[in-house]
Amino acid sequence: MSKRVLIVDDAAFMRMMIKNILTKNGYEVVGEAENGAVALQMYKELKPDLVTMDITMPEMDGIQGVKAIRAVDPNANIIMCSAMGQQSMVMEAIQAGAKDFIVKPFQQDRILQAVERVLSRG
Template sequence: MAKNILICDDAAFMRMMIKDILTKNGYNVVGEAENGKIAVDKYAELTPDLVLLDITMPEMDGIGALKAIKEKDPNACVIMCSAMGQQAMVIEAIQSGAKDFIVKPFQAERVLEAVKKVIG
């Protein structure tokens, strides 16, 4: 059975890129969100196996969305994505329950490696 993934990034082309990598490798992208607030709502609605969550977004950032998702579902699997290699944000994301961290620009192999590690 294909694993269901929710992609959250404020940049449409980033969502498209990630979706392309995942669908070509047998994953099912069940939803997309352009900010953290929408991601939290879609998580509740879709209950995906995994969320790929950008950190820097309008409305609600990825760290806020991660905390809100984990509050609703402590077993949620979330991988954070960010262009900024800001150590403090990576640490906060991991401490808040993120399972892994991917740095932009994405390499398909790295995205797939993180997804496989987290949900198989």
Template sequence: MGKRILIVDDAAFMRMMIKDILTKNGFEVVGEAQDGNQAISLYNELKPDLVTMDITMPEMDGITALKEIKAGDPNAQIIMCSAMGQQAMVIDAIQAGAKDFIVKPFQADRVIEAIQKALN
């Protein structure tokens, strides 16, 4: 059975793109969230194997959500997604416990590589 993944991004188009990449590569997308608050409640409810988390979102940003999820589950596997030029935020995310980060626009091989690395 494919690994279970939660996608978090405020842009429906980005969620659709990453979902497409994941399902084509045998992963199961168990949920989608559009902000950090939703991400935390869905994480606790679904217990996915991995989360792809956008950094910049309304309500609660991805780094705050990452810290909240990691506080509740230190073993959570989270990969951050960011647009170009957010290097400082990426460093914050890695220090907060993110496994890796993927730059938008998504490149399928890079997404799969990051996910496989985080899950192994």
């Protein structure tokens, strides 16, 4: 059975990019959310194996999203996605419970490497 992924990013083109990379490599994208609040609801319903979470989003940002999802499921596998120059936020995300992070602009290999590493640990 393929691993199920929830993609969270306020930019539709970013979600599409990640979705294309993952589906092409055998992962099942079970949902897409545009902020942490929507992601939390979808996480509860879909129970994905992995979440990719953008940091900067309206309503509920990625760090709040990580904390909210981890409050529901302490074992949640979450990978943060951030633009260059957000190192302090990345550290905050890791402390909040994210298991890895990838930097935009995305490299396909880096996404797959992070996803495989987190899922093999999970």
